[in-house]
Amino acid sequence: MDASRIKGPASDDSHNHFERKEVASEREHKHNHLEEESDSSPSDTIESEIGDTDESGEAQKKEEGSFSQFAVVNDLVSASERVLDNLDTTSATFATRNKSYSSLARLSKAHHSMMAQNVRRQRFVTGKYPLYVSVQQNPTKKWLGQAESQIYLNGTSIEKSLASYDAFHWLDDKERRELHGDYEFLSLELLAEIHVKKPGYVNILPKGGAGMSLAKPKGDDGVFGWKSWKMRDNLASRIDGEASTSEEDGERLWVTGFSLAKPRGELHTMDVESGTISSVNDRTAKAIQWPNEVASIPSQSSGGSELEDALLVTDGFLVPGKDRGGLYVVRNPGNAMSEWRVCLTGVTNLQDELIRTGEGDWFYHRAVWMDLTGDGRLSILAARAKLPLLKSNNGAQEGGAKGKGRGQLVWLERPMPHSFDVKTGTPLDVDGTVFDPFSARNTPWKLRVLDEGPDVMFSVADLDPSDDTVEVVASQFFGKKLSLHSLRVGPEPKVVFRRTIDDRCGSAFSSILADLDGLASLKPSDVRPTVVDSGSTVVSLKEGDAFSHLLVTSHECSYAESSDQVSANSDAVAEAAATSHDAQTKIDGGSLFGYRIPVGKGAWKTKPWPRSVIATGFKVEGQISNMINPGAPGFCYTFFPHRSDKKWHRPLIGLAGDCAESAYILRPIEEPSNDAKGTDRSTKYALMTEIKCGSTVGSLAIGYEDLYSAAQQSGYSQQSGYAKIYVPCYEEDKVLVFSMGSGEDEYAEEDDGW
Secondary structure, three states, X not given: OOOOOEEOOOOOOXXXXXXXXXXXXXXXXHHHHHHHHOOOOHHHHHHHHHHOOOOOHHHHHXXXXXXXXXXXXXXXXXXXXXXXXXXXXXXXXXXXXXXEEEOHHHOOHXXXXXXXXXXXXXXXXXXXXXXXEEEEEOHHHHHOOOOOEEEEEOOEEHHHOOOEHHHHOOXXXXXXXXXXXXXXXXXXXXXXXXXXXXXXXXXXXXXXXXXXXXXXXOOOXXXXXXXXXOXXXXXXXXXXXXXXOOOOOXXXXXXXXXXXXXXXXXXXXXXXXXXXXXXXXXXXXXHOOOEEEXXXXXXXXXXXXXXXXXXXXXEOOOOOOOOOOEEEEEEOOOOOOOOEEEEOOOEEOOOXXXXXXXXXXXXXXXXXXXXXXXXXXXXXXXXXXXXXXXXXXXXXXXXXXXXXXXXXXXXXEOOOOOEEOOOOOOXXXXXXXXXXXXXXXXXXXXXEEEEEXXXXXXXXXXXXXXXXXXXXXXXXXXXXXXXXXXXXXXXXXXXXXEEEEEOOOOOEEEEEEEOOOOOOOOOOOOOOOEEEXXXXXXXXXXXXXXXXXXXXXXXXXXXXXXXXXXXXXXXXXXXXXXXXXXXXXXXXXXXXXXXXOOOOOOHHHHXXXXXXXXXXXXXXXXXXXXXXXXXXXXXXXXXXOEOOHHHOOOOEEEEEOEOOOEEEEEEEOOOOOOOOOOXXXXXXXXXXXXXEOOOOEOOOEEEOOOOOXXXXXXXXXOOOOEOEEEEEEOOOOEEEEEEEXXXXXXXXXXXXXX
16 A cells, blocks of 8 residues: 555654644744743744654653653643733743643743644634634645645634634633533544545445455554554554454445546545555456445345445446446455455446446446345345436437436345255355355346436435335435335335425435434334435434434535635525524525424325425535536535434534535534524524535545544544544545544643643
């Protein structure tokens, strides 16, 4: 793997996989204050110490036992430099938060040198008011091979912002209450950037499934011999003896990418714990030219409770040359010795090109595993689409008179074994060998069309647990509506009821089931709808959970024409997200809608699904890269700040801006208000943070495992259990990783002893 592809803090080794993020600081005016206090010019010492990465071996040995001290003084020096301008440096002490400290301006040169060993962290705290985070590139750091992303908060450097993590910890309780509420009191940190080509979709899957064969051999070095995140030489030996995350509980990041110009796709994976990056081989990359969403593959022998070392990949897009997509299974992905792939929707030739099978050129974005026949076989339910751009041989356009895009809900039936071994029950093929549903003999799978309409994304619910049907709720992008399809499970699955939920939602894109009422922990009921597949790659709801709403994004193409309008658009999103929704009838550009599921036996069939506008005003940035099917926003997600959601009643909402070139986090509004009668209070959300990336953000991924956790022994600890947000930046060829936290200083106990 390329050692430069994951970058965190600046490192002492030019071959590091991680280099620590540095905040671009404007220290010149701060150094002047230090120069006035000492003729020895400690500011020069600070600058030289930060820039010097080749420290002596003796200094390293002293530092190895003092990580906690460095962490404490690093927070102190960051805060001290900001308060120096406001301090009376002629006084021997100053007081803050009922404590008295010696003036840092009077510390010796040696103390300043010690404080300068650690680089600054790009951390900030969310509050009552929207926080606009701009991620810009530092060309100097890029030239040096370091992590080049640099954060600005509300248009200013992080050191000068009141939202700075370090500045926040100098506020007293009254000031904190003024700037920050209770629920939204969270911290965010730009933790690292992962360098991969053209990242489009990002997804966190269990480590114990696809990519299992890439797991580090037992007894291998915990850090693969790297020095990273300012780790010292002998730290590897200390980490080696520590227990690592189990395969079942661990996380693996999957990143898919695509390009208009190249006849191959991008499919990469990263072990979150170790930071190891792997990629599929060239044959797989050339066969799957436009990979979209990926999914784990459940083991049939375990009834779906275990996962195979295999990946289900959806493929294709409406671009000519990429529109002949399919569904692929990649076994042992990333393993150079044993990886292979097979197409479930067609046959490939020796050049790995998909051969037309009479079905036409369809592309796929989403596929889920389900037992549709009721006999335990896990088949595939998928949506597929096509947008004919060329005329057929008879002069007519496919898909209708005007060449309108089409969508279909399809079922790919899992083949049945020929027989079973009488002694062991092992499924056997016709030749007596162990039955493999993905072998060349048993592919492609039989495909049947269940209904017309669903084209891109969908979710699956059981709206009436007392009957033998499940309900597919589809956001139709080409059909510009939200539809419901009741599917009877049995030997011959078929749609027995359908209805249009909303035909005024525009180009519906993402649709997921959400629990905005806090119902997920309730016991199953015959009248309460439950989740079969939430429709989201972020698993905040599992099968059998109750839910209250359906979230849908309208993927509209409305351009932001100037930088001033971009700022106005951000304000419009924030304002719309905090408005009384039922009173708001105007929809401006792309939007996020919330539909409440009607209550009562069979109400979902006959009653309206009340719609609320959660946020609107999303605009497309007028970049050259946004010329093909532009729209905003993209996918939506619900998640909790911490792995244990007991503290939070309602989830956060994440939004991938797509061509809006931002990622958004919305927080629930819990304060009582005088809303009009009939207002759905559960859909009241406010913009918490917008992360402006300057490039297409096609999706988001949320994980909870510490990123490269072994390296955190270096003093840059993450608060375990809090969400890690992965934001792909398509044109920048990188994935940004943000870490959430409680907002409380992880070194608070040590600070009290200083």
